[in-house]
Amino acid sequence: MKKTKPPDAAASLYSRIYAAVRKIPKGKVSTYGRIARLVRAPGPRVVGYAMAALPDGSTVPWQRVVNHKGEISRRKGGGGEICQRRLLEAEGVLFTLRGRIDLETYGWP
DNA sequence: AGATTGACTGCAT
């Protein structure tokens, strides 16, 4: 019997996450939990970790991925949230005065 | 090899 988890499971999982994020249309956003369900991730944390491990020159619009509050997630470095917000605004996503996104309007299913 | 952290979520108060 093989192990219930192949050695490349994590790598495939990451690829799926990136693929899902790439599917997000421009001007829309999605949440970690949503992607976690789409890629069948064992937990939303893995999705966040995949973004954190995202290389610099990646073509994945990680900026369109926000937390379930519709707010930009806070990274350990800090300050990056402003950069992300700027990119989203450039895509046509409007923010509330609280710095949050209306998932009802921009939330991608 | 063990312990800690981390771009999270869900439910309860």
Add this chain to the structure above:
DNA sequence: CATGCAGCCAATC
């Protein structure tokens, strides 16, 4: 809507 507590997996030290 905000806050607090618990749970899940993987990567890092």
